[in-house]
Amino acid sequence: MTAISEQASVSAVWDQQSVWSQSANRLKTSVARGRATALVFGILAASLGTAASQTMAWNSVLGKSLAFASAAAAGAAPLVAQRGSPSRLSDWTRLRAVSEALKTEVYTYLAGVGPYRTAESAGALLAERCRGFRSDSGDLVRHTTGVLAVTRSLPPVTDIDSYVEHRLRQQITSYYRPKAEAMHRKVRMVERAEFVLGCFGAMLAAISGALSVEQVAAWVAVAASVSIAVTAHAVAQRYAYQQLEFTRTADELERLLERWTTGSDRTPQSTDAFISECENVISIQNEAWMIRWTVG
Secondary structure, three states: OOHHHHHHHHHHHHHHHHHHHHHHHHHHHHHHHHHHHHHHHHHHHHHHHHHHHHHOOOOHHHHHHHHHHHHHHHHHHHHHHHHHOHHHHHHHHHHHHHHHHHHHHHHHHHHOOOHHHHOOOHHHHHHHHHHHHHHOOHHHHHHHOOOOOOOOOOOOOOOHHHHHHHHHHHHHHHHHHHHHHHHHHHHHHHHHHHHHHHHHHHHHHHHHHHHOOHHHHHHHHHHHHHHHHHHHHHHHHOHHHHHHHHHHHHHHHHHHHHHHHHOOOOOHHHHHHHHHHHHHHHHHHHHHHHHHHHHO
């Protein structure tokens, strides 16, 4: 295979990776929006229902309007929640798996290690292996319809040193560490929301008990319901688990980086083993993350 056709092969795979990555991101966004919208509708249903029961006696029109809105929100919640159904979660994680597998193959090919070190036609081998990934997920092609590859250059990887710089370090500093921080912020945000709602509910309960105000007592249950809904949403989104996985993977990759930079063995065999181990750590993180999402 000529140099031009080799370049065309890897560029085609890189474009395919872009398509699958965008498709996965689009489906993930749909799932997240569906869950967030269902949470909002659930909160509205509880709040508007309580408000309706308390206003019906002195303003029937407003009370009926609030009751209708509460019923509409309660009915809409399970409908929008279908965007986060197990089948869509499975499709999303499988799309991401194909995207990551294609990315691994491209970086391994560009570094010229593993099966591509001795292959008679590395470009043909790359194309063949990547066709296998896509054919095994043929039922997901519908999600890629209409998605165009983003124009971008190939990663500037040509050897082990450039792999370390543009793959390994980049994954640590630009992906895993920032993702871990983002998940930590979300965990803290949920904890603050739970604390505020708990204090609000306790305050309402105290007011209701001390002053014997029945209308206030009804809102204690609403506050508790909202708190439970927020907690359930956080559990479903797996913020704490994602924080742990991102942190663990960054630590493991940093350990591999330190071992490589302080070591002296640079034989082809050790280089192949090093890159294989790096990609395996990334793959294990992706697999653990996907399994956790799909099995709950």
